[in-house]
Amino acid sequence: MRKVIVVGGGIGGLCTAVRLLKQGYEVTVLEKEPRIGGKVNAKFKNGARFDLTASILMTPQIYTEIFEYAGKDYRDYFELLKIDPIYGVNYASGEKYNFYSDLGKMVKTLEGIEYKLPIRYLNFLTKSLEKYLVSKKYFLNEPMIDATEVSNKKLIKEFMSISPFKSNSKYLNSVIRNEQIINYMIFQSMYIGVNPYKNSNIYSLIPAISHVYGLWYIKGGFYKYIEALEKLIYDLGGNIQTNTTVEKIMIINNKVKGVISEKGDFKSDIVVCNADYPYAINHLLNNKKKCLKVNKEDYSCSVFIMYLGLNKKYNNLQVHNIYIGEEFKENIQMPFKGEMPEHPSLYLYYPSKIDDSISGKFESILNIMVRVPNLQYKKVKWDKKNINKFRNMILKEIEKINGLEDLKENILYESYLTPIQLKHKFNSYNGTAFGISHKLNQTTYFRPHLKDEDTKGLYFIGSSTHPGNGVSVIIEGTKILTKLIQDDIYKCKI
Ligand SMILES: Cc1cc2nc3c(=O)[nH]c(=O)nc-3n(C[C@H](O)[C@H](O)[C@H](O)COP(=O)(O)OP(=O)(O)OC[C@H]3O[C@@H](n4cnc5c(N)ncnc54)[C@H](O)[C@@H]3O)c2cc1C
Structure with a gap:
């Protein structure tokens, strides 16, 4: 049986593991963090489950297909609920609309x-x-x-x-x-x-x-999907080892041999690297030419997120809400110049609207997300003082939304995610939220490939590779990747 090491337990790593297990490979996922999921993760506080980043679920058939592929009924693993209105949209002018699928x-x-x-x-x-x-x-x-x-x-x-x-x-x-x-x-x-x-x-x-196609919600929050994949991997006989940082990918004579980790070496015939591609090229492989190329790429923006445990239910919020702030065009472009928006437009995720099981001891929970520059620009200092300043600016904008005027007084718990955490926790290169930018000349053939051209048995999957960022796009990518690996085996290229 061929052995596979998957470096990183993000969505790309987990879905590849499922597909390869189903094809009869022996698969071990190595994840540096105590909890798998990568950027699709959760924060637990007073019984509440805050989704760390992803919350918008499009094209549900992609999420369920992988369970069918594994010969399972997804309903034994998670529950999907349809959301409509798909967005509540608030404008700085005070107007508000619900938009529907x-x-x-x-x-x-x-x-x-x-x-x-x-x-x-x-x-x-x-x-x-x-x-x-x-x-x-x-x-x-x-x-x-x-x-x-x-x-x-x-x-x-x-x-x-x-x-x-x-x-x-x-x-x-x-x-x-x-x-x-x-x-x-x-x-x-x-x-x-x-x-x-x-x-x-x-x-x-x-x-x-x-x-x-509409928007969907997984009962218990997005992280339930990761828990479902974890169970599926165990049901298929796979292995997941957390708290294990991979330090190098072992390559001898242009053939992958496994990985070196802080907990010892893991030998394998195939390595699938789900750690962010530019990070992996710079830190897990010794290839100066590839480093030069990848470091010149354009990178996506980052995000700042506030997680709030509230003392009140807000009936005028939908699950997904957008606030279009003043001077939208100027402000929305500021992160791409390395600057913080002065009147931020916001995304508000309010799962308590649809899910009683999610809020724990709080009356309700809310994530507020703003796009900010990635760390490449080096202009923003993410220290306590600046975080507090930005937090106050966001809450000032929130007060302009009808029905949310008293939000500030009802905050019982508050924490944040900054680009620094994206960088250090998940090795997201430059602390970006979405990896290498999706400029046209950095997509398709021109985006990092799923397969390493120089090393037999080495493959990549994740936001910075083809086909691109986003949970459903990456899940689809794991389908292409599995076929590539199968073809290489068939042609005796591994
Ligand atoms: C704020 C935000 C909001 C988003 N919202 C949505 C949304 O609503 N809907 C949607 O579809 N998508 C959304 N996305 C995008 C989506 O979350 C990502 O595209 C996806 O989660 C990335 O998955 P990945 O497979 O690239 O792996 P990652 O999430 O990057 O995971 C890689 C894993 O590798 C691990 N790792 C790194 N280095 C090592 C090492 N040396 N050794 C061992 N392990 C290592 C990391 O710890 C991590 O667990 C959002 C992203 C962000 C940041």
């Missing part, structure tokens, strides 16, 4: 804003869905390890058909032509951490798929 309800809401807006919205959905389907068929589901994959005529024609070079904001302006809705769409398309005023409109597919 239910088409009839969405059309009615938009008609109330501007009478022909529903027609433009439907046009947007059609066009952006096309971008999603083309991206999925020709890029996201393909290995992209060979230049010929991006140079064939059919693919270039399909790629050009979705007009990828227009910026996201220009595209939305031309299709939607309503500032409030444009800003709502722009905010969502930033879930991969690129500047929407400078980057491809392809990412408008993010709000489109949220509206088309």
Whole structure:
């Protein structure tokens, strides 16, 4: 039986482990932290379960497919609940709308804003869905390890058909032509951490798929999915070893031999590295050429998150809420210049709306997330004084939201996540939230590959590799990766 070591128990590492176990490999996951999950993690306080980062679950069929692949019924592992309205959106002007994936309800809401807006919205959905389907068929589901994959005529024609070079904001302006809705769409398309005023409109597919397929919630919070994967790995006979930092990937004569960890050596035929790709290149491999290349890449922004345990329930909040702040365009771009926003736009995650089991001894719990510069810029000092200043600025913005004026007085517990923690806890290179940036010239074949070109038996998976960042995208990536490994075995390349 071939032995596999997976370095890192993030979503990419865990899902690869499941697929390879199902294919009959002997798999051990080595995770440096006491708890697996990587950035999809949890904070436990007074019986409450705070999701650490990820909260938005799109395309649920991708989350359940891996259980089917393993021959299991996902319902024995976790419970999915549909969310609609998908967002409550608050504007600095005081206006507030609920937006739905239910088409009839969405059309009615938009008609109330501007009478022909529903027609433009439907046009947007059609066009952006096309971008999603083309991206999925020709890029996201393909290995992209060979230049010929991006140079064939059919693919270039399909790629050009979705007009990828227009910026996201220009595209939305031309299709939607309503500032409030444009800003709502722009905010969502930033879930991969690129500047929407400078980057491809392809990412408008993010709000489109949220509206088309809806948003979902896992009972008990997002971290329940990691617990479900952990159970699945054990059910399939896999091994997970936490508190184990890998220090080097062992390579002899261009062939992987296993890893060296603080707890000893682990020999294997295959190593799948789920630790963030640029970190792995710089620290786990001795390859100066690759370091030079990866260090020159453009990186996504980072985030600052406040976790609040509250003494009150806020009925006017939905599960997912967006606050579009003043001078949206200027402020939303500041992190990409290395600066903190002065009037931050916010994402508010309020799982207590749908889940009584999550709040513990608090009346309810709330995460507030703001995009901030990554550590590459070195302009922001994440010390106590600055964190407190930024926290106060955020709470001042929150007071502008109808119904949340008294939030500050109802905080019983408060903690934060900064780019520094993303860097040190998860080895997220430059403390980014979303890895190597998804600029067009850093996607598909031009993004770090799933397979190392120089070393037999060495593979990578995660936010900074193809197909890219986001839980469902990475889960899909593990499908491509498993097929690559199987093909290499079949062709005796390992
Ligand atoms: C704030 C925030 C919000 C997000 N929201 C969403 C969302 O709503 N929906 C969504 O789909 N996605 C979201 N994402 C993106 C999603 O969380 C990530 O894309 C995904 O979790 C990354 O998974 P990964 O496989 O790259 O592994 P990572 O999460 O990067 O995990 C890598 C693992 O490797 C371990 N490791 C590193 N170095 C070593 C070593 N030397 N030895 C052993 N172990 C090591 C780390 O500790 C970590 O556990 C969000 C991300 C952030 C940061």
